[in-house]
Every structure is written in C-alpha cells, then in structure tokens.
C-alpha cells in the first residue's frame with residue numbers, strides 16, 4: 001500500500017512539474033539567436049506565431065529545407081513549384097487529386113497573411129507546409145528521411161542550433177515534420193517585398209509616367225475600384241470576396257464555401273496580393289487568364305453580375321455595363337499593375353538557394 | 356488509506372497553486388465606465404448573413420458587415436465641461452472585444468451625457484494618420500479620392516425589384532460626412548464607482564429619418580457620391596441610443 005502511495009506521489013509531482021513546463025528556462029547551451037523582422041514603413045504588424053519564434057539559425061535551416069529535395073522521395077522540393085523568377089510561384093497549374101487545376105500561389109509577404117490557400121482552408125502559416133509531406137507533393141518516407149537527416153553533415157548541427165534538438169531520431173515523425181515546417185515558415189516570413197516602383201514613387205524616389213499615374217487613378221478611385229480588395233500597402237484586403245468570375249458555381253469554383261459550408265461563402269476566394277503580379281501568371285485560382293490584359297478586360301466587361309454572393313463593390317450602379325474604360329485606360333491600368341513588380345525581391349540573395 | 360484520500364483531495368489544489376503565476380489577479384480598477392455597443396434592426400436582433408430585415412423603404416435585406424470608427428469620445432459634466440476618454444476607436448460589429456469600450460480613472464463628479472463622432476475627426480482623417488493595423492488599412496480612403504479613412508462600411512444583400520438577391524455597400528467617408536452624436540444621460544462618478552451602459556445602434560435608422568433610403572431607387576452603393584453619402588450622414592444622427 002505504502003509503495004502505491006509513493007508511486008502516486010511521484011506521478012503527481014511530475015505532473016505538477018510538467019504542468020508548469022512553460023516556466024522552465026531553456027538550457028544554457030541553447031544557441032539560437034533571436035531574429036526580428038524588419039517591417040517596411042507603412043506595413044502593419046506581421047502575424048508571428050508564438051509557438052515558432054524566429055531565429056537566425058531557424059531561418060538558415062528553413063532556407064535549406066526550402067531548396068533541398070532531401071525531404072521528398074521524388075526529387076521535389078518547394079522550388080519545384082515555387083520559382084524565384086515568378087515571385088516564388090510558377091506557371092504550370094497544379095493538378096489536385098480531386099481533379100481541380102490550381103494556380104500556384106506566390107511566396108511574398110506571407111507574414112501578413114491571416115489565411116492561406118485560395119479558399120483560406122489553412123489559417124496558420126506554420127501548419128500550411130505539413131501537407132507537402134503527402135503523396136501529392138513530396139511523398140515523403142519518414143523513416144528514410146530521419147536516417148538521411150541523421151547522417152547528413154549539416155542538418156544535425158543545425159537542428160541543435162535552431163531548436164536545441166540533440167538527436168532528430170528522438171522526435172516522433174509528427175514532431176519532426178512540424179520542426180521542419182517551423183524552420184521553413186521562419187524563412188518564408190523573411191521573404192518581404194516593399195521595394196517596387198510603386199513603393200519608390202510613394203517615397204518620392206522615382207516618378208510615375210503619366211500613363212502609370214492614370215492607371216493608378218483607375219486602381220485607386222471609383223473609376224476601377226480595385227483598391228477595395230487590393231488596397232495599399234499590402235495590395236490585398238485579406239478578405240474573402242467573389243469578384244464575379246462565374247455565374248454558375250460548381251466544384252472548386254465554390255471556393256470558400258467548401259471550407260465553411262455557408263451558402264453566403266459560395267464563390268468567395270481569398271483576395272490575393274497584387275505585388276509582383278506581373279511575374280505570377282496565370283491568374284485567378286484556376287489560372288484561367290494568362291495575361292494581365294485579359295484580367296483587366298474581365299473586370300472591365302466580363303464580370304458576371306448574377307454570380308451568387310458577388311461582392312457589392314462589383315455591382316454598383318455605375319458599373320452596370322462594365323467599367324467602361326477606354327483602350328488607353330485599360331493599357332494604363334496594366335502599366336500601373338507592373339509598377340508593383342519588385343525586382344530587388346526576386347534578386348535578393350538571402351532568399352536564393354544556399355547550396 | 357486515509358492519507359491517500361487526503362493526498363488525492365489536495366492534488367487539484369496543488370495544480371492550481373503550482374501554476375499561479377499564469378493567472379494574475381484582476382487589477383482593481385478605479386472610476387470605471389464601460390460602454391457595451393449592441394445592435395438591432397428595429398428591435399430585431401442582429402445576426403449576419405440572414406435575410407430577415409426590412410427597412411423603412413420596404414427593402415428586404417441582410418447584413419454581412421458593419422464596421423466604423425468612433426472618435427473624440429467625451430463625457431459631458433454638469434457644468435458642460437467635457438472629459439476626453441478616447442481619441443478614436445475602430446468597431447467591428449462582429450468582433451466582441453471592439454464593442455466593449457472601457458474607460459478608467461474618470462474624474463469624480465456629476466455627468467449629463469456622452470458625446471462622440473461616428474467617423475474620424477479631421478485631424479485623424481488623413482492617410483496614414485492612424486497606426487497601420489490590418490483594420491486601419493482596410494478602412495483606408497485612397498489618397499486619390501481625398502485620403503483618410505472610411506468612417507463606415509455597412510455591407511450585405513437585399514432583394515431587388517425582381518426579387519433577386521443583390522449586394523449593397525454603404526461606404527461613408529470624407530470630413531463633411533462626420534456625424535456628431537450627443538446622448539443625454541445623467542450619471543455620477545464617485546470613488547471606485549463602476550458604471551456600465553449599453554450603447555445601442557438601430558441599423559434601420561441609417562435608412563430613415565430624415566431621408567428614406569431605398570436600395571432599389573437610391574442604389575446599392577454610396578461611396579464617392581456626395582448626394583447619397585449626405586443622405587446617410589443625416590440619417591446617422593439618431594442611430595445610437597443610450
């Protein structure tokens with residue numbers, strides 16, 4: 001009996017200690033160097049995960065994983081679909097297992113996204129890449145991966161430095177996946193773009209041409225009304241909207257509805273940022289448009305007013321017969337969209353392959 | 356055996372004690388006044404995305420979004436002097452915390468009312484005048500349209516003359532559309548008093564008194580149309596009751 005009590009007592013003590021684990025300080029040999037994001041002027045505070053604080057070492061590890069096919073059994077890595085030249089997206093459409101064709105979303109200013117994927121089905125950046133271990137992407141063999149990482153000349157040290165993990169093999173497969181993803185998302189959060197011609201113009205470092213100015217007039221006023229969903233400075237409102245692509249909605253075109261099953265979400269998609277839009281064709285969730293001219297013509301004359309839940313911004317009285325933009329105004333709007341291109345971003349060496 | 360029972364009995368206490376520092380004791384607050392903003396539509400309760408409301412013009416409508424700024428929130432003393440308690444506040448009807456305004460350290464005395472603007476006063480209604488938060492940038496009124504912020508965004512659907520569901524967007528802004536509100540209410544603040552009032556917005560008041568606003572006649576969109584924005588501005592005077 002006595003022994004029984006002692007066992008209970010020990011269990012209780014451990015349970016108590018464990019319940020307060022978050023109070024214990026990290027061991028002295030923990031080497032990770034905290035990293036603070038440099039937030040561009042005029043940007044709001046980024047969304048940082050409390051459970052994944054950024055460190056120099058974590059970012060370094062994440063950058064390697066972003067490029068390293070070691071994670072897959074099919075030679076794939078993130079850059080198989082997220083190309084630097086395309087603002088870390090790519091032109092070929094992704095064929096999902098349900099047959100839907102999906103346009104690859106660029107990696108740009110993700111630290112400010114409150115939701116991920118076209119339908120916003122993933123609310124947390126630090127969980128999004130978990131799907132990449134699955135058969136549609138990397139088809140990862142976890143036990144094989146653990147061995148490869150353990151025997152690798154660099155990864156064990158980096159795991160120690162970034163996460164204070166002495167032996168990768170002691171982690172469960174799930175925990176290891178999560179740590180890999182945490183490293184990658186730390187890297188993703190550093191991928192910030194705020195140095196386009198548009199930004200420089202606002203800082204009065206360059207001037208817009210009269211054509212670009214006119215395009216901005218269309219974008220930023222009632223004339224074209226783009227700002228309501230693609231507003232400054234992120235060039236997205238981070239909201240779900242139906243811009244009227246289809247009058248009849250089926251399959252993946254139902255968008256947000258497939259996540260919430262609310263009728264009023266039918267046809268809504270996460271309004272994307274237009275930063276680097278020149279580099280990320282094809283456009284819309286299903287890549288239905290290949291040029292920006294087509295996109296502008298869609299907003300000018302192709303909006304389906306009878307689309308369920310179409311956004312009220314799309315159907316104001318003055319737009320009844322389309323935006324009514326002249327040929328020049330349409331061309332100028334495209335010119336303005338191209339001022340959102342940030343070549344310093346895609347040429348940033350910090351984001352390039354470390355190998 | 357008894358010992359075990361005692362031990363087991365104390366376990367829950369041990370857990371709570373051991374983690375005590377996670378739950379700080381609530382700080383005593385002095386001279387507090389709390390305003391809880393609530394919504395109704397002519398006495399029908401506010402729920403998003405359900406088409407069940409009827410306005411004065413007879414439009415059947417639903418609401419998907421009500422967000423707005425309040426500014427220069429002042430408590431009026433019985434000698435007509437005023438105490439500024441908040442410069443500005445972003446309110447989203449669907450975000451519970453933004454509808455609970457708590458003011459502390461209110462000077463002791465007799466008060467006769469509360470005053471504020473719907474919208475931002477001209478000092479704050481300038482592009483980039485507010486700190487950049489996700490809410491603020493989504494309320495931005497583009498520089499090219501005069502700059503500043505939307506005062507109000509009210510969106511939803513209505514049934515048009517053909518009985519088809521159609522979106523509306525009541526977006527209000529620009530300095531001339533600032534809506535001054537004065538609500539009479541006698542109250543006394545004494546040492547350590549804790550007052551709590553409900554501030555109720557009747558959303559249907561936006562569409563009546565003095566101007567009947569009809570989505571089918573006036574349209575589903577007002578931003579940038581001064582005549583329509585004025586109609587809504589004038590109607591806004593009595594949307595709140597205290």
Ligand SMILES: [Cu+2]
Nearest residue numbers: 228505526578
């Ligand atoms: Cu607006």
